[in-house]
Amino acid sequence: MICIIFKGIWVILALALVVWCTGCSGSDNSSEEVLEGKNVKFIESVFPTDESWAKTFPIAAGNPNCTGAATLSRAHFLSAVGDFPGFCGSESPETNAQELAAFLGNVSLETNGAAKDGTDGGLCFDSEVGCVYPGCTPEGEDKICCDYCTILNPPYNTYPACPYGYFGRGALQITNPVNYEEASQALNESDPEAFPDPNFLVTDPGRILEGDTAWRASLNFWMSHVGGFEKSATSVNGRMTCHRAIVDHNDFGKTVEIINGNLECSNPSEDFQKKTQWRIDYYIHYVGYLFDPPVQPTTHVNCAGPPDATSRCGKDWTDANSNCRTCCTVNADCPPAYPSCYAPLANPTPAGAECTCGTGG
Secondary structure, eight states: OEEEEETTEEEEEOOTTOOOOSSOOOOOOOSSOOOTTHHHHHHHHHSOSHHHHHHHSHHHHHOTTOTTTTTTOHHHHHHHHTTOTTTTOSSOHHHHHHHHHHHHHHHHHHTOOOSTTOSSOTTSOSBOTTBOSSSOOTTOSSSBOOOOSTTSOTTGGGSTTTTTSOOOBTTTTBOHHHHHHHHHHHHHHHOTTTOOOTTHHHHOGGGGGSTTHHHHHHHHHHHHOOBOOSSOSSSSOSOBOHHHHHHTTOBHHHHHHHHHHHHHTSSOOHHHHHHHHHHHHHHHHHHHHSSSSOOOOOSBOOOOOOOOTTSEEESSHHHHHHSOOOBOSSGGGSOTTSOEEEOSOOSSOTTOOOOOTTOOO
């Protein structure tokens, strides 16, 4: 994560929704009963007017440099929510409150325009700041080329807008051609009249910013994208949707794992640990601010667990992999003699030594 000041606004240049695998889509079923049409009324009860929306997202509402405010509007959100009756569609108002706070907590971090540690900057930007397509310049400072294609396997690395067209856009900053394709096909299937071309976001990813599509694509990810780790540091193992993580398991940390687990939950750098904490701060702010009486935040907010023996210090990767050094999560955990933290590593080591945290040198 890189923090910069953009026209007086703190922003985060983050790798949003970094899901590189090709088999990470699908859907699952929550145990909660869905009450058709109730979810829009619930959202309207939380945000009854544009003024209440603006009060919740004051920087987006009041700063003209927040280029995402019009795209990520209340009207577009309500329009999109109607197509996802399961979202905030539980019989339990508290469950709906938890889901709305968790969703907006993640959205606000991804679209953040707040000063450091602030929780008033959600919905400021609808696109990854600095990324431009077409017309970027690889050496440019203002028109950055953001490549989310080269690392992928065929055919995704040769999709029409590669290498620079599939940067983060929308409420959850949909990123890379795999996720654009997933969103495009899902929206076509759910509403073929509005989205007759199942590949419209593959051929022209910028169309995600048209009308309520930015919200629809992000809600589709939240409700239908299956991700996360089989072995998780959260309260629940296995792969699932963000919707199920918060509705069935009341685990905000699991939603973060599904959205950006490779960077924020698996041996995260110090910068990404700070990013996760900012997500948590937004979520806790919303459960206390949006509802009367306030809703208690879940205790399951983090996705990165304590260091284990597959994450160790070393002079280089080979050194760390071959020796039972100090366990670590970031470089700061390591002694000067073995200054860098590496993961994932073999345990036992290639020589057969069984490493245990607390016993390394």
